[in-house]
Amino acid sequence: MKFFDALVAMITGRQDSSRPEVSNVTYSDSVMDAFGVSSAGTTVSATTAMRVSAVAACVAKISGAIVNMPIHEYSLEDGDIPGRVARSDTWYLLNEQPSPNYTAASMWEGVSMAQLLRGDAFALIRRRMNGSVREILPLPWGAVSPMRTVGQGVRYYVNLPEHGISTWFDPADILHFPGLGFDDTTMRSMSAIQYGARSAIGNALAMDEYSGKFFEGGAHPSIILSTDKKMAPGQVKDMQEAFARRHSGLANAHRLPFILTEGFSAKEISLSAEDAQLLEARKFQVLDVARAFGVPGFMINESTGATSWGSGIESIGRAFVQYTLQTWLRKIEQELNRKLYPRNTRRFLEFYREALYEGDIAAQGEYFRSALGGPGAGDGHMSINEVRRIKRMAPIPGGDEVYRAPRDQPQPASKAAE
Template sequence: MGLMKFVRGIGRRGNASGARSQTFDLSNMSGDDIREFIRMGGGMDTASGVSITDARAMRVAAAWRCVNIISGTIASMPTDIIKRESETVRRPAVGHPLRRVMTVKPNPWQTPAEYKRLMQGHVLMRGNAYSRIVRSGKDVVALLPMNPDRTVAEQNSDMTMRYRYSRPDGTTITLSQKDVFHLRGMSLDGITGMSVLSNMREALGLSIQTETAGASMFKNGVLAGGAYKHPGALSDKAYERLKSSLADKSGAEKSGEWLILEEGMDVASVVLSAQDAQFLETRDFQRYDIAMFFGVPPHMIGATDKQTSWGSGIEAQGIGFVTYTLSDWFAIWEQAIKRDLMPMDEWENLDFKFFPQGLLRGDTKARKEFYQSALQWGWMNPNEVRSLEDMNPRDGGEKYYDPPNTAGNQNKDTGDDNPQTPDDQRIQD
């Protein structure tokens, strides 16, 4: 079957019952879009008439920024494998094979940041991210990302999972649950995550169509800053003098200079029409709509002209982003890694952890206040603070300070096991 016949076939795709056909417009697609359209079996049609593909979605600025900022934050966040030696003692699991995979080299061609960014991008757009687990004995030695569009997750009768993966060469393999690391987004069946791309296709379609309409307006429309009105017909000499005068006044260095108008001419400004203003409002609304799907505060994608329910200030919105969006992804990563990559006999004493304190790297004032509070109230010592700043320990830095205005603090200052209170001293005097 020829390529165009195949394209026409999926371009007039019917529903499951075959009762109604759906027509997709391929005439305004680039070559990459058509290949993506075919790969997805016809794309995702929208009421706005746009077929949504990964490539098209990521050309929407708001969608690109949302995916990039969440994936980038997850990728850059400090992580580690933590071993619980007791109920109160936790230390980095130095020497554990999984620690090397997650913090040094997940596979032969990716860094940990590149791997986490890719996996987070997959789960954001597709609802699922998969990696094939490579083991040496019982130890995980590598994680090989799998394309979610070529992976089918299914549940066996014994409630375990199996995964059918189509390799790039066209062959298909079936992998058991122990061979696949699966990040699952929001799910309604507990088996596969819901695709954000599929659920926000209408918002993306409207955004793409308004962008196309705006580009067409700038290409074919007339955009003028003002107009000169004449009560009659402007003579040729007056026209030439006016044209020459306008040319002489152009440029930033001539801004603010006055024009001499002839033969009773007047100046009128050209204001934005109600239709144009509504068009711009539609484009602006789409940014907020897309940000809502991803749970990203509007100010992080450049939308700062409206108050939102995230809070009245940028700081409150940033806290909301960590609390309500990033914390959810932290839990998904941490628990999926424990389920798929750690042996069951290590579940009780081994954890994979994100350290959100890394978000304070760019805020010197916030870091200072955080460390000051930690030292003052005795839940960190100076060497622990120095280690977070990549500084070597110092002598005596293992000492914890007692919180101020406590009995312990008075003991340390006086060296007396039974310090006297001011009232006791007055009685003796």
């Protein structure tokens, strides 16, 4: 009966006066973190975080850059100098269609977003009878449960009913792309949200909500109505409600004239958004979110202050690849190479990072001039046909030679004496 009474009290809201009322309950940081509650009191998850424009822009920049880089296959056939391999079935799976239901762009975008927002990304390797890969199926983050076995091995339980999958898989059949701070015990990683952006995103969500409520009342949330006459509490409440019905909200903004009678006067005491420094605080949160994701503010259209990343698309692109993308690319490359190739095959996969710099025609032209060599540039290290191949142009006769600058010939002794 005690349980039933407690249940009824909880549903109806009635409390037993003989029992002490519990208030001001506090929770530890670990409990708050487990439920994704930020310091601002807002719940931050992968879904709510993407409602913040700065988060969406950072994720789009990183995942978009990865999508735009093709993955090439190389072979170490001549010593340690890699040579690009002709397009194979593996190349097609990674660059065009990993699965009949997905394009490669969709898969890599999903992998990158899962790493940034969830902490880990997964894909199932489906093989033919001869062991070759026939399909790479992207897996939702929540459908995969990595677990350690008694012998310190790892197995992955995949529950994907829509694909008829509900079983255990060995690590060789699962591509596991980790995020930040991989934990060997739980076999999980932290997302950028958990690692350093939860408070920044929580503050941004709180300010978004505050801004919405600020302007919800027609940007006049605090007005004093005063009179020298005495009013009963009921009259005060009726006046407040009547004023709110007629003049608050965007639907009533500038619709009815503001008329006061009976000796009433009105005075606005609210501060504007600029005076309350709301806009400045929001700008700071944009930079704070960008800092956590490793994306410079100017790349997500936050132009406050100057950048030290250099000028021009080439400098920006190279710095972004070097300081932000490189870590994510290496994690993907290493997982692909160790799962798709047996050891000591002398083959490997690598993202073609130069694809991000091809938009800067001037910088690209300068690079090719230096690579081809010539008067004033010294020896070249690329042939004309190699450059044409990069630009997807047909080779030309005699275009395979690499320029070497003529060397000064020693002069005869008689010439030198003269």
